[in-house]
Amino acid sequence: MFNKIESGLEIKQLSFKHSSQKEIFEFDFQVSSGELVAILGPSGIGKSTLLSLIAGFETPLSGTICYNGQDLSSFPPAERPITSLFQEHNLFAHLTAEDNIGLGINSGLRLSSLDRQTIGKALNDVGLSGFNKRLPSELSGGQRQRVALARCLVRQRPILLLDEPFSALDQALRKEMLKLVKNLHCEHRLLTLMVTHLSDDADEIADRVIQLS
């Protein structure tokens, strides 16, 4: 049993059921601010479901999700202190890298020159300086995920959720992206939860592994 924590994410006696299913999922754990935790478990165990609950895309049957002692239940997804990166479909095909990242600052793309500088810095942070005007179709798979990561950064949310973000990439590229995530996590002091089914990836960068069973 954990005591209530003041700094970090606390998932307490959370239960959930997809409306069309019988299975009930239960989660109970906590993650400290600044920790990078890997969520491991077999296919169908509920890893993505857990991230959807934390992000606010699904509503639990019972239990609480608190950040720094504050219950997030009443906050819609856009107002939660959370940014997410998924395996794919992170970018809009008709927008440049710069504008895709800019959506993280202003959804109507009303961007000041300071915002443009912030976007340039984020592109630099993910190793894509000068790629501002590229369309997603003009980028490799790894570069597209870097752009999506840059958008996560400009949102300046303290919690980063990663749902198998690099599983479509080959092993060498995946390792490179994991290193990048680790660096960004440290540099931006993000509480990071990374869902993966690969224990090697978890061992590579995680401070701790939570195994769902």
Ligand SMILES: Nc1ncnc2c1ncn2[C@@H]1O[C@H](COP(=O)(O)OP(=O)(O)OP(=O)(O)O)[C@@H](O)[C@H]1O
């Ligand atoms: N929207 C949904 N409606 C109904 N059932 C769902 C829905 N999303 C997921 N499920 C079911 O809930 C269970 C958990 O799914 P989830 O995607 O969370 O698992 P996972 O651990 O992330 O799996 P994987 O590693 O294959 O991505 C599965 O049995 C899945 O079929």
